[in-house]
Amino acid sequence: MQRYFVDDMNDTHATITGEDVHHITRVMRMSIGDNIICCYNGKVARCSITEITNDSVFAYVVEWVENINELPIKVCIASGLPKGDKLEYVIQKGTELGTAEFVPFIAARSIVKWDEKKGHKKTERWSKIAKEAAEQSHRAVIPNVQTPLSFQNLLSYSESYDYKLIAYEEDAKRGERSNLARVLSELIEGQSLLVVIGPEGGLSEKEVAKLEEHGFISCSFGPRILRTETAPLYVLSAVSYHFELAR
Template sequence: MQRYFVDQECWNDNTLYVNGEDTHHIVRVMRMREGDNLVAIHPEKGPALCKITKVAQDDVHCCVVKWMEEDRELPVRVTIVASLGKGDKLEQIVQKGTELGASVFIPYQADRSVAKWDNKKAVKKIERLQKISKEASEQSERTVVPEVQSVHSLHQLLEMKTHYDHCFFGYADEARQQKSESLSESFQPLKRGQTVLVAFGPEGGFSEGEVEKLSNEGFKSIRLGPRILRMETAPLYFLSSLSYMLEEF
Protein backbone atom coordinates (compact mmCIF):
# COMPACT_ATOMS: atom_id res chain seq x y z
CA MET A 1 0.00 0.00 0.00
CA GLN A 2 1.27 3.45 -0.89
CA ARG A 3 2.76 5.36 2.03
CA TYR A 4 3.58 9.00 2.66
CA PHE A 5 5.70 10.76 5.27
CA VAL A 6 3.58 13.56 6.73
CA ASP A 7 5.02 16.52 8.66
CA GLN A 8 3.95 16.85 12.28
CA GLU A 9 2.13 20.15 11.74
CA CYS A 10 -0.24 18.37 9.34
CA TRP A 11 -1.58 16.11 12.10
CA ASN A 12 -4.39 16.80 14.56
CA ASP A 13 -4.87 13.76 16.80
CA ASN A 14 -6.34 11.12 14.47
CA THR A 15 -6.89 13.38 11.47
CA LEU A 16 -4.36 14.75 9.03
CA TYR A 17 -3.84 16.28 5.62
CA VAL A 18 -1.26 15.57 2.94
CA ASN A 19 0.01 18.47 0.83
CA GLY A 20 2.72 19.43 -1.64
CA GLU A 21 4.02 16.98 -4.22
CA ASP A 22 2.41 14.09 -2.36
CA THR A 23 -1.04 15.52 -3.13
CA HIS A 24 -0.26 15.37 -6.85
CA HIS A 25 1.01 11.81 -6.46
CA ILE A 26 -2.11 10.67 -4.58
CA VAL A 27 -4.61 12.30 -6.96
CA ARG A 28 -2.91 12.29 -10.36
CA VAL A 29 -0.53 9.34 -10.21
CA MET A 30 -2.29 6.88 -7.90
CA ARG A 31 -5.76 8.25 -8.81
CA MET A 32 -7.05 7.78 -5.28
CA ARG A 33 -10.46 9.06 -4.24
CA GLU A 34 -12.50 9.52 -1.05
CA GLY A 35 -12.77 6.20 0.78
CA ASP A 36 -9.43 4.85 -0.48
CA ASN A 37 -6.74 3.84 2.01
CA LEU A 38 -3.11 4.82 2.32
CA VAL A 39 -0.38 4.66 4.97
CA ALA A 40 0.66 7.96 6.55
CA ILE A 41 3.75 8.10 8.74
CA HIS A 42 3.86 10.42 11.74
CA PRO A 43 7.40 11.68 12.60
CA GLU A 44 7.10 10.34 16.17
CA LYS A 45 4.20 7.87 16.31
CA GLY A 46 5.12 6.00 13.14
CA PRO A 47 2.82 4.54 10.46
CA ALA A 48 -0.97 4.61 10.48
CA LEU A 49 -3.50 3.08 8.12
CA CYS A 50 -5.64 6.01 6.97
CA LYS A 51 -8.78 6.58 4.92
CA ILE A 52 -9.15 9.53 2.57
CA THR A 53 -12.07 11.70 3.69
CA LYS A 54 -11.72 14.65 1.32
CA VAL A 55 -9.76 15.45 -1.83
CA ALA A 56 -9.23 19.22 -2.19
CA GLN A 57 -7.32 21.21 -4.76
CA ASP A 58 -4.15 21.61 -2.69
CA ASP A 59 -4.35 18.82 -0.14
CA VAL A 60 -5.86 15.47 0.74
CA HIS A 61 -7.59 15.01 4.12
CA CYS A 62 -7.53 11.66 5.93
CA CYS A 63 -8.55 10.03 9.19
CA VAL A 64 -6.65 7.31 11.03
CA VAL A 65 -8.20 3.86 10.82
CA LYS A 66 -5.57 2.25 13.02
CA TRP A 67 -2.00 2.76 14.13
CA MET A 68 0.38 0.11 12.81
CA GLU A 69 3.21 -1.72 14.52
CA GLU A 70 6.18 -2.27 12.20
CA ASP A 71 9.80 -3.29 12.72
CA ARG A 72 11.52 -2.20 9.51
CA GLU A 73 14.64 -0.43 10.80
CA LEU A 74 18.12 -1.86 11.29
CA PRO A 75 18.84 -2.72 14.93
CA VAL A 76 21.80 -0.31 14.85
CA ARG A 77 21.79 3.28 13.57
CA VAL A 78 24.24 3.54 10.65
CA THR A 79 25.70 6.76 9.25
CA ILE A 80 27.24 6.35 5.79
CA VAL A 81 30.03 8.77 4.87
CA ALA A 82 30.27 8.66 1.08
CA SER A 83 33.01 10.52 -0.77
CA LEU A 84 32.01 12.74 -3.66
CA GLY A 85 32.17 10.77 -6.91
CA LYS A 86 31.57 11.24 -10.61
CA GLY A 87 28.11 11.20 -12.20
CA ASP A 88 25.20 9.85 -10.16
CA LYS A 89 27.22 7.59 -7.87
CA LEU A 90 26.18 9.42 -4.72
CA GLU A 91 22.55 9.22 -5.80
CA GLN A 92 22.91 5.45 -6.18
CA ILE A 93 24.41 5.17 -2.70
CA VAL A 94 21.58 7.18 -1.11
CA GLN A 95 18.81 5.35 -2.95
CA LYS A 96 20.07 1.81 -2.40
CA GLY A 97 21.53 2.61 1.01
CA THR A 98 18.11 3.84 2.15
CA GLU A 99 16.54 0.59 0.97
CA LEU A 100 19.16 -1.32 2.96
CA GLY A 101 18.52 0.58 6.20
CA ALA A 102 21.04 3.43 6.56
CA SER A 103 19.93 6.24 8.88
CA VAL A 104 22.16 9.15 7.80
CA PHE A 105 24.22 10.01 4.73
CA ILE A 106 27.15 12.43 4.80
CA PRO A 107 28.84 13.51 1.55
CA TYR A 108 32.61 13.81 2.04
CA GLN A 109 35.09 15.93 0.07
CA ALA A 110 37.96 13.44 0.00
CA ASP A 111 41.52 14.22 -1.06
CA ARG A 112 41.07 12.21 -4.25
CA SER A 113 37.48 13.17 -5.04
CA VAL A 114 37.25 14.08 -8.71
CA ALA A 115 33.93 15.87 -8.19
CA LYS A 116 33.98 19.27 -6.51
CA TRP A 117 30.87 20.97 -5.08
CA ASP A 118 30.77 24.72 -4.63
CA ASN A 119 28.31 26.16 -2.11
CA LYS A 120 25.62 26.90 -4.70
CA LYS A 121 25.85 23.44 -6.25
CA ALA A 122 25.95 21.73 -2.85
CA VAL A 123 22.56 23.11 -1.75
CA LYS A 124 20.81 21.79 -4.85
CA LYS A 125 22.64 18.47 -4.65
CA ILE A 126 21.62 17.91 -1.03
CA GLU A 127 17.99 18.76 -1.81
CA ARG A 128 18.06 16.26 -4.67
CA LEU A 129 19.61 13.57 -2.48
CA GLN A 130 17.08 14.18 0.31
CA LYS A 131 14.23 13.75 -2.17
CA ILE A 132 15.76 10.47 -3.36
CA SER A 133 16.02 9.34 0.27
CA LYS A 134 12.34 10.10 0.89
CA GLU A 135 11.17 8.28 -2.24
CA ALA A 136 13.33 5.26 -1.45
CA SER A 137 11.97 5.19 2.12
CA GLU A 138 8.41 5.10 0.81
CA GLN A 139 9.23 2.39 -1.73
CA SER A 140 10.98 0.18 0.82
CA GLU A 141 8.25 0.78 3.43
CA ARG A 142 10.53 2.26 6.04
CA THR A 143 9.23 4.22 9.02
CA VAL A 144 11.85 6.99 8.88
CA VAL A 145 13.49 9.02 6.13
CA PRO A 146 17.31 9.03 6.35
CA GLU A 147 18.84 12.47 6.70
CA VAL A 148 21.30 13.75 4.09
CA GLN A 149 23.69 16.18 5.75
CA SER A 150 25.92 18.84 4.23
CA VAL A 151 29.33 18.11 2.73
CA HIS A 152 31.88 17.37 5.46
CA SER A 153 35.64 17.76 5.66
CA LEU A 154 37.98 15.22 7.24
CA HIS A 155 38.31 17.44 10.31
CA GLN A 156 34.54 17.40 10.78
CA LEU A 157 34.42 13.61 10.44
CA LEU A 158 37.11 13.13 13.04
CA GLU A 159 35.26 15.41 15.46
CA MET A 160 32.14 13.23 15.11
CA LYS A 161 33.83 10.11 16.47
CA THR A 162 32.84 10.77 20.08
CA HIS A 163 29.15 10.60 19.14
CA TYR A 164 29.33 6.99 17.87
CA ASP A 165 29.82 3.61 19.49
CA HIS A 166 31.77 2.22 16.51
CA CYS A 167 33.68 3.96 13.70
CA PHE A 168 34.96 2.18 10.58
CA PHE A 169 36.40 3.02 7.19
CA GLY A 170 36.52 0.84 4.11
CA TYR A 171 40.13 0.29 3.05
CA ALA A 172 41.01 -1.55 -0.17
CA ASP A 173 44.37 -2.76 1.17
CA GLU A 174 42.53 -4.91 3.72
CA ALA A 175 41.12 -6.97 0.82
CA ARG A 176 44.66 -7.58 -0.43
CA GLN A 177 45.77 -9.03 2.90
CA GLN A 178 44.88 -12.70 3.32
CA LYS A 179 45.18 -12.49 7.09
CA SER A 180 42.94 -9.45 7.52
CA GLU A 181 40.04 -9.71 9.95
CA SER A 182 36.79 -10.64 8.23
CA LEU A 183 33.85 -8.26 8.20
CA SER A 184 31.80 -10.65 10.34
CA GLU A 185 34.55 -10.53 12.98
CA SER A 186 34.51 -6.72 12.85
CA PHE A 187 30.76 -6.84 13.48
CA GLN A 188 31.01 -9.06 16.56
CA PRO A 189 31.22 -6.17 19.12
CA LEU A 190 28.10 -4.48 17.70
CA LYS A 191 24.98 -4.55 19.87
CA ARG A 192 21.39 -3.58 19.16
CA GLY A 193 20.67 0.08 19.74
CA GLN A 194 24.24 1.22 19.12
CA THR A 195 25.45 3.77 16.57
CA VAL A 196 27.86 3.13 13.70
CA LEU A 197 29.81 5.58 11.54
CA VAL A 198 31.46 4.15 8.41
CA ALA A 199 33.40 6.08 5.77
CA PHE A 200 34.10 5.12 2.17
CA GLY A 201 36.63 6.66 -0.20
CA PRO A 202 36.21 7.96 -3.77
CA GLU A 203 37.18 6.24 -7.04
CA GLY A 204 40.90 6.46 -6.20
CA GLY A 205 40.46 5.41 -2.58
CA PHE A 206 41.55 7.25 0.55
CA SER A 207 44.90 9.03 0.45
CA GLU A 208 47.72 7.87 2.74
CA GLY A 209 47.20 10.98 4.83
CA GLU A 210 43.50 10.25 5.30
CA VAL A 211 44.20 6.63 6.25
CA GLU A 212 46.76 7.73 8.81
CA LYS A 213 44.48 10.33 10.40
CA LEU A 214 41.44 8.04 10.47
CA SER A 215 43.49 5.24 12.06
CA ASN A 216 45.09 7.54 14.61
CA GLU A 217 41.64 8.80 15.68
CA GLY A 218 40.32 5.30 16.35
CA PHE A 219 38.54 4.51 13.08
CA LYS A 220 38.93 0.80 12.37
CA SER A 221 39.78 -0.25 8.81
CA ILE A 222 37.51 -3.02 7.54
CA ARG A 223 37.73 -5.65 4.82
CA LEU A 224 34.80 -5.79 2.43
CA GLY A 225 35.42 -9.26 1.07
CA PRO A 226 38.37 -10.48 -1.03
CA ARG A 227 37.58 -8.29 -4.06
CA ILE A 228 38.10 -4.58 -4.68
CA LEU A 229 34.70 -2.86 -4.84
CA ARG A 230 33.62 0.31 -6.60
CA MET A 231 32.88 3.31 -4.41
CA GLU A 232 29.12 2.97 -4.98
CA THR A 233 29.19 -0.78 -4.24
CA ALA A 234 31.15 -0.73 -0.98
CA PRO A 235 28.48 0.94 1.23
CA LEU A 236 25.85 -1.47 -0.08
CA TYR A 237 28.05 -4.48 0.66
CA PHE A 238 28.55 -3.15 4.20
CA LEU A 239 24.84 -2.59 4.83
CA SER A 240 23.81 -5.92 3.32
CA SER A 241 26.37 -7.80 5.43
CA LEU A 242 25.28 -5.92 8.55
CA SER A 243 21.62 -6.72 7.89
CA TYR A 244 22.42 -10.40 7.45
CA MET A 245 24.49 -10.56 10.64
CA LEU A 246 22.01 -8.69 12.85
CA GLU A 247 18.63 -9.47 11.28
CA GLU A 248 18.84 -12.76 9.37
CA PHE A 249 21.73 -14.82 10.78
Protein backbone atom coordinates in the same frame (compact mmCIF):
# COMPACT_ATOMS: atom_id res chain seq x y z
CA MET B 1 -1.16 0.38 -0.13
CA GLN B 2 0.60 3.62 -1.04
CA ARG B 3 2.96 5.01 1.61
CA TYR B 4 3.57 8.70 2.38
CA PHE B 5 5.79 10.54 4.84
CA VAL B 6 3.91 13.39 6.51
CA ASP B 7 5.06 16.48 8.37
CA ASP B 8 1.89 16.98 10.41
CA MET B 9 0.24 14.10 12.28
CA ASN B 10 -1.31 13.41 15.69
CA ASP B 11 -3.04 10.42 17.29
CA THR B 12 -6.11 10.73 15.08
CA HIS B 13 -5.35 12.76 11.95
CA ALA B 14 -2.66 13.27 9.29
CA THR B 15 -2.15 16.12 6.85
CA ILE B 16 -0.29 15.62 3.57
CA THR B 17 1.11 18.57 1.62
CA GLY B 18 3.65 19.29 -1.13
CA GLU B 19 4.30 17.05 -4.12
CA ASP B 20 2.54 14.09 -2.50
CA VAL B 21 -0.81 15.87 -2.96
CA HIS B 22 -0.28 15.80 -6.72
CA HIS B 23 0.76 12.14 -6.53
CA ILE B 24 -2.38 11.18 -4.58
CA THR B 25 -4.85 13.17 -6.70
CA ARG B 26 -3.34 13.14 -10.20
CA VAL B 27 -1.13 10.05 -10.38
CA MET B 28 -2.92 7.58 -8.09
CA ARG B 29 -6.33 9.29 -8.65
CA MET B 30 -7.42 8.57 -5.10
CA SER B 31 -10.59 9.91 -3.57
CA ILE B 32 -12.26 10.27 -0.18
CA GLY B 33 -12.44 6.94 1.62
CA ASP B 34 -9.32 5.46 0.02
CA ASN B 35 -6.71 4.03 2.39
CA ILE B 36 -3.05 5.06 2.55
CA ILE B 37 -0.12 4.44 4.88
CA CYS B 38 1.22 7.50 6.70
CA CYS B 39 4.63 7.63 8.40
CA TYR B 40 5.54 10.22 11.00
CA ASN B 41 8.61 10.30 13.26
CA GLY B 42 9.20 6.59 12.80
CA LYS B 43 5.57 5.64 13.54
CA VAL B 44 3.31 4.06 10.92
CA ALA B 45 -0.48 4.20 10.58
CA ARG B 46 -3.13 3.03 8.14
CA CYS B 47 -5.26 6.06 7.33
CA SER B 48 -8.42 6.84 5.40
CA ILE B 49 -8.66 9.98 3.26
CA THR B 50 -11.35 12.34 4.58
CA GLU B 51 -10.82 15.55 2.59
CA ILE B 52 -8.91 16.72 -0.50
CA THR B 53 -8.15 20.37 -1.32
CA ASN B 54 -5.91 21.97 -3.93
CA ASP B 55 -2.87 21.88 -1.69
CA SER B 56 -3.62 19.37 1.08
CA VAL B 57 -4.93 15.88 1.72
CA PHE B 58 -6.46 15.11 5.12
CA ALA B 59 -6.72 11.60 6.51
CA TYR B 60 -8.11 9.89 9.60
CA VAL B 61 -5.96 7.36 11.50
CA VAL B 62 -7.68 3.97 11.25
CA GLU B 63 -5.01 2.00 13.10
CA TRP B 64 -1.37 2.23 14.11
CA VAL B 65 0.85 -0.44 12.57
CA GLU B 66 3.82 -2.08 14.24
CA ASN B 67 7.05 -1.00 12.56
CA ILE B 68 9.56 -3.82 12.03
CA ASN B 69 11.25 -2.54 8.88
CA GLU B 70 14.16 -0.54 10.34
CA LEU B 71 17.61 -1.95 11.02
CA PRO B 72 18.13 -2.53 14.76
CA ILE B 73 21.28 -0.40 14.68
CA LYS B 74 21.79 3.07 13.19
CA VAL B 75 24.12 2.88 10.18
CA CYS B 76 25.66 5.99 8.61
CA ILE B 77 27.42 5.79 5.25
CA ALA B 78 30.08 8.47 4.81
CA SER B 79 31.07 8.55 1.13
CA GLY B 80 33.98 10.44 -0.35
CA LEU B 81 32.37 12.50 -3.13
CA PRO B 82 32.35 10.31 -6.26
CA LYS B 83 31.90 11.25 -9.92
CA GLY B 84 28.64 11.51 -11.82
CA ASP B 85 25.48 10.07 -10.33
CA LYS B 86 27.18 7.37 -8.24
CA LEU B 87 26.15 9.00 -4.97
CA GLU B 88 22.53 9.07 -6.12
CA TYR B 89 22.78 5.31 -6.66
CA VAL B 90 24.30 4.82 -3.20
CA ILE B 91 21.53 6.89 -1.61
CA GLN B 92 18.76 5.05 -3.42
CA LYS B 93 20.03 1.52 -2.82
CA GLY B 94 21.43 2.33 0.61
CA THR B 95 18.01 3.59 1.68
CA GLU B 96 16.44 0.34 0.49
CA LEU B 97 18.98 -1.56 2.60
CA GLY B 98 18.29 0.41 5.77
CA THR B 99 20.78 3.27 6.04
CA ALA B 100 19.84 5.87 8.65
CA GLU B 101 22.10 8.64 7.37
CA PHE B 102 24.31 9.59 4.42
CA VAL B 103 27.27 11.92 4.96
CA PRO B 104 29.16 12.83 1.77
CA PHE B 105 32.58 14.30 2.43
CA ILE B 106 35.31 15.95 0.40
CA ALA B 107 38.18 13.48 0.27
CA ALA B 108 41.74 14.19 -0.85
CA ARG B 109 41.19 12.10 -3.99
CA SER B 110 37.68 13.30 -4.81
CA ILE B 111 37.68 14.38 -8.44
CA VAL B 112 34.41 16.26 -8.07
CA LYS B 113 34.70 19.76 -6.63
CA TRP B 114 31.78 20.79 -4.46
CA ASP B 115 30.12 24.02 -5.57
CA GLU B 116 28.48 25.68 -2.57
CA LYS B 117 26.34 27.92 -4.79
CA LYS B 118 24.81 25.00 -6.70
CA GLY B 119 25.01 22.55 -3.84
CA HIS B 120 21.59 23.32 -2.35
CA LYS B 121 19.73 21.96 -5.38
CA LYS B 122 21.89 18.84 -5.43
CA THR B 123 21.28 18.17 -1.73
CA GLU B 124 17.54 18.62 -2.30
CA ARG B 125 17.68 16.05 -5.10
CA TRP B 126 19.54 13.59 -2.87
CA SER B 127 16.91 14.02 -0.16
CA LYS B 128 14.12 13.44 -2.69
CA ILE B 129 15.80 10.24 -3.86
CA ALA B 130 16.03 9.05 -0.25
CA LYS B 131 12.34 9.85 0.35
CA GLU B 132 11.15 7.99 -2.75
CA ALA B 133 13.36 4.99 -1.96
CA ALA B 134 12.07 4.95 1.63
CA GLU B 135 8.48 4.88 0.38
CA GLN B 136 9.23 2.12 -2.13
CA SER B 137 11.02 -0.08 0.42
CA HIS B 138 8.38 0.47 3.15
CA ARG B 139 10.70 2.28 5.52
CA ALA B 140 9.27 4.08 8.54
CA VAL B 141 11.82 6.91 8.37
CA ILE B 142 13.60 8.82 5.63
CA PRO B 143 17.38 8.74 5.95
CA ASN B 144 19.02 12.06 6.64
CA VAL B 145 21.24 13.29 3.79
CA GLN B 146 23.89 15.77 4.90
CA THR B 147 25.44 18.55 2.85
CA PRO B 148 29.01 17.41 2.06
CA LEU B 149 31.45 17.92 4.93
CA SER B 150 35.13 18.69 4.89
CA PHE B 151 37.34 15.82 6.05
CA GLN B 152 38.06 17.67 9.29
CA ASN B 153 34.36 18.19 9.95
CA LEU B 154 33.75 14.51 9.27
CA LEU B 155 36.19 13.66 12.07
CA SER B 156 34.27 15.89 14.45
CA TYR B 157 30.93 14.52 13.27
CA SER B 158 32.03 10.96 13.93
CA GLU B 159 32.44 11.51 17.67
CA SER B 160 28.79 10.68 18.39
CA TYR B 161 28.96 7.17 16.90
CA ASP B 162 29.54 4.02 18.96
CA TYR B 163 31.57 2.15 16.33
CA LYS B 164 33.47 3.50 13.33
CA LEU B 165 34.87 1.59 10.36
CA ILE B 166 37.06 2.43 7.37
CA ALA B 167 36.66 0.43 4.17
CA TYR B 168 40.32 0.27 3.12
CA GLU B 169 41.41 -1.54 -0.02
CA GLU B 170 44.95 -2.01 1.26
CA ASP B 171 43.53 -4.20 4.03
CA ALA B 172 41.84 -6.34 1.38
CA LYS B 173 45.16 -6.70 -0.44
CA ARG B 174 46.86 -7.70 2.82
CA GLY B 175 44.24 -10.36 3.49
CA GLU B 176 42.56 -8.77 6.54
CA ARG B 177 39.37 -10.74 7.23
CA SER B 178 38.22 -10.32 10.82
CA ASN B 179 37.61 -6.68 11.77
CA LEU B 180 34.18 -6.24 10.17
CA ALA B 181 32.88 -9.50 11.68
CA ARG B 182 34.31 -8.56 15.09
CA VAL B 183 32.65 -5.14 15.11
CA LEU B 184 29.29 -6.61 14.06
CA SER B 185 29.53 -9.17 16.86
CA GLU B 186 30.24 -6.43 19.43
CA LEU B 187 27.43 -4.11 18.31
CA ILE B 188 24.17 -4.37 20.19
CA GLU B 189 20.71 -3.23 19.15
CA GLY B 190 20.23 0.51 19.53
CA GLN B 191 23.90 1.38 18.94
CA SER B 192 25.33 3.21 15.94
CA LEU B 193 27.88 2.46 13.24
CA LEU B 194 29.62 4.94 10.93
CA VAL B 195 31.34 3.53 7.83
CA VAL B 196 33.75 5.68 5.82
CA ILE B 197 34.21 4.77 2.15
CA GLY B 198 36.61 6.60 -0.13
CA PRO B 199 35.97 8.00 -3.62
CA GLU B 200 37.13 6.32 -6.85
CA GLY B 201 40.81 6.80 -5.99
CA GLY B 202 40.34 5.49 -2.47
CA LEU B 203 41.43 7.08 0.79
CA SER B 204 44.95 8.40 1.19
CA GLU B 205 47.29 6.96 3.81
CA LYS B 206 47.16 10.27 5.68
CA GLU B 207 43.35 10.17 5.78
CA VAL B 208 43.34 6.58 7.06
CA ALA B 209 45.91 7.43 9.74
CA LYS B 210 43.88 10.44 10.85
CA LEU B 211 40.68 8.40 11.00
CA GLU B 212 42.40 5.75 13.09
CA GLU B 213 43.56 8.45 15.49
CA HIS B 214 39.87 9.27 15.98
CA GLY B 215 38.84 5.73 16.85
CA PHE B 216 38.11 4.27 13.43
CA ILE B 217 38.91 0.62 12.72
CA SER B 218 40.32 -0.19 9.31
CA CYS B 219 38.93 -3.29 7.60
CA SER B 220 38.37 -5.04 4.30
CA PHE B 221 35.08 -6.03 2.73
CA GLY B 222 36.36 -9.39 1.56
CA PRO B 223 39.23 -10.30 -0.79
CA ARG B 224 37.94 -8.38 -3.82
CA ILE B 225 38.37 -4.66 -4.45
CA LEU B 226 34.93 -3.02 -4.58
CA ARG B 227 33.88 0.14 -6.37
CA THR B 228 32.99 3.18 -4.31
CA GLU B 229 29.28 2.67 -5.08
CA THR B 230 29.40 -1.08 -4.30
CA ALA B 231 31.13 -0.98 -0.90
CA PRO B 232 28.21 0.68 0.96
CA LEU B 233 25.81 -1.98 -0.31
CA TYR B 234 28.18 -4.73 0.81
CA VAL B 235 28.44 -3.52 4.39
CA LEU B 236 24.71 -2.78 4.65
CA SER B 237 23.92 -6.28 3.43
CA ALA B 238 26.34 -7.70 6.00
CA VAL B 239 24.66 -5.70 8.77
CA SER B 240 21.20 -6.83 7.66
CA TYR B 241 22.22 -10.47 7.52
CA HIS B 242 23.90 -10.34 10.92
CA PHE B 243 21.08 -8.55 12.76
CA GLU B 244 17.96 -9.58 10.83
CA LEU B 245 18.51 -13.02 9.27
CA ALA B 246 21.22 -14.87 11.19
CA ARG B 247 19.45 -14.68 14.57
